[in-house]
Amino acid sequence: MTSFWRKARNHSFTLLAGLACALALVPLVSITWYVAARGIPALSWSFLTHAPTAPDDPASGIGPALAGTGLLVLLAGVLGIPLGIAGGMWLAEHGRNARGSAFRMVLDAMAATPSIVTGIFVFTIVVIPQGHFSAFAGGIALALMIVPVVARTTEIALRGVPDSLREAGVALGATHTRTLFRVALPAARTGILTGSILATARVAGETAPLLFTALYAQQWVHSLGKPIAALPTLIFNYIQQPYPSLQQQAWGAAFLLFVLVFGANIVVRVSSHLRSRQP
Amino acid sequence: MDRTTRYALGALAAAIALVFAAILGVLLSHSVEALRYSGFRLVTGTTWDPVNGSYGAWGFVFGTLVTSLLALLLAVPVGIAVALFLTELAPRWLRAPMGILVELLAGVPSLVYGMWGVFVMAPLLRKPVEPWLDSHVAHMWGHPIPVLSFLFSGPKIGLGFLLAGIVLAIMILPTIVAISRDALLAVPRLEREAAYALGATRWEVARNALRSAKAGVFAASTLGLGRALGETIAVTLVIGNVATVALRLFAPGQTIASTLATQLNEATEPLFVSSLIALALILFVLTLLVNLGARLAIERPWRRSA
């Protein structure tokens, strides 16, 4: 018979591992609960649409920051996603050699670059020469964070397209290019989309890259060449200030940010898991 | 037509690689002034006093190392346990949902982690935890234990190295779990079956799989370390932003990243700016090396068994 000790060890290690899992989830629950508890009370229509006024003014809002985040994310996406997809396409189609490996290493290194370093890089090549902070610089910094991630997920998605599909395209007389764009890419679109959404959602919540590029602005901004408000920088600012009303607003904004980023993560991960379960 | 596409895509890929090289180059060129002024003292000097022209960032380097290593110490064992649970030990129906939940930890913005750290964890550390550690781990029957009492000392304000280490550990956990899990899943089914067929329990099979997945788990930990080194905003909020150069967990500290976040916009003097950019360069190179190390860990052992 299997010894008592072996069975006991089996059960206790399983239990221990399960406890580790539970432990890992405690922060998740705690954060979700706390952010919601402090953030939801701050929400209101005026909160979402008005610009900040005096610290104690109840009509004060975070409208410009919301709009700012939207603009920056849009800019980052427009600049970063197509470039990332192109890089991923090159890797998938022509990257099965040493040059491809080297490029893959570069992408991984870029993805692992601390976001603050990316921000400082853009600071030195855009902000310093221009002499001022700008939404444009912020968009570039965020785009630089999107590119490596989207490139890798695009490569993986394209690699996942079965060769038989491509062969079918070629057999019908299509060129390699047309097969790529008309057959492979559409077949990989879910993976590419997922990767792009996750990458963009992630940069929406980043603060460090904006600190030295987009900086911050109190009011609505109408040009890309000026500093701009954004949710993360607003939160970072307000939360360090002693006014309770500003802190309240910071939590409201944090809740929105959390819902945006975290929500995108949940939707994407759950749906891709469900989709991979289908036969 | 095909060649055009290939060249076009290739050009774009090259552009991306060029940008990466530019990061290194630009940071380097802007650091030259500071490096020429301070030399090695930039990293080894302990006095950071820009007003009086001394740029010794050892305090920040120390803080970066302490918080990152503490994070690793906490996150790696938990991460391995979670990965084992998700791949071998948990009942099958539980594995996928649990896996998604753990992955979601990666979806929380850094800023939110920092705020949670300040408002939820810091008070927790200040009142029950740190005093408890002080009286029960650092002291025995009222007398201070030599090494431990130094380790667990400092103003118990909640913020500081300990909190930063804990928050970082939570933040890097999903990375460690994800990659360790991949490494464990990569262990061939045949190998697991061999162990079961010899009459091994689930835990024994898992332990054996972990052995085979050693390289991947090491890579996972290294990548986690890389993330911890570069983490900025969460750390800035919870670390106290006063550099301590002693290994006292309750004391406030500073990391390279937190220094950059708090001081770069205040810096007006070119030498100051250059010094900060030099620090950014150091952080960048450090992260690069760590990630390279992780990659090598995965590449090497594969060559052996092939």
Added chain:
Amino acid sequence: MKTIIESKGLRVAFGQKEVLHGVDLAIPEAEITAIIGPSGCGKSTFLRALNLMHDLTPSARITGEVVFDGRNIYDPGVDPVDLRRRIGMVFQKPNPFPTMSVFDNVAFGPRLLGLTRDEVHKRVEESLKKAAIWEETKDRLRAPATDLSGGQQQRLCIARALAVKPEILLLDEPTSALDPIATAKIEDLLGELKKEVTVVIVTHNMQQAARASDNTAYFLNGDLVEHGPTERLFENPKDERTEAYITGRFG
């Protein structure tokens, strides 16, 4: 001829697809029983049902009984860990633990059982000798198991399985991945093995079954068509399907 393990009405399905349709087969003790049949006839599925390996496949549904040592092994009260020690298995593709040495591979089982260092050493040497690979490995016990050739690795796996002193040894097409010389070595081994353990061997190679076994069972499309002493089955098959397979009309 005492029966050591017996299946009664054994049905195995994966999801909606039933792969074994009610098999009643008694395996005699201390003899070599071969299981033959064309690809996909369910022979490996049958073999794996004997040592609870289907527990590792979530979609597997098993009905019927497999009686060993007076109990149905699918009873909830039966300890699968202990059962698998008593009924060992060698797989089609040699699968030594890649991170371990030759010695550690064979020592894996005995160590789990809590044998002392000396006992483990003895057991390893004993098992390597029984698997006819002692001479080739005694000077490189600490070398990585993956340094061995395919045929040697398979004999190592046999040694490893023998090291826990099982009562039955199940071999799932053990030579199909090996060259003819390595195959011959293992076939020669079987005759010696049956002195220690009951052997059940699945093979797609009829000649191997005819050469090496005492009893043979012929499976077709998930049914047990016929079984009996090897010589009788090959010279005088009772069922015409068996005859068709043996004479090579198909398969």
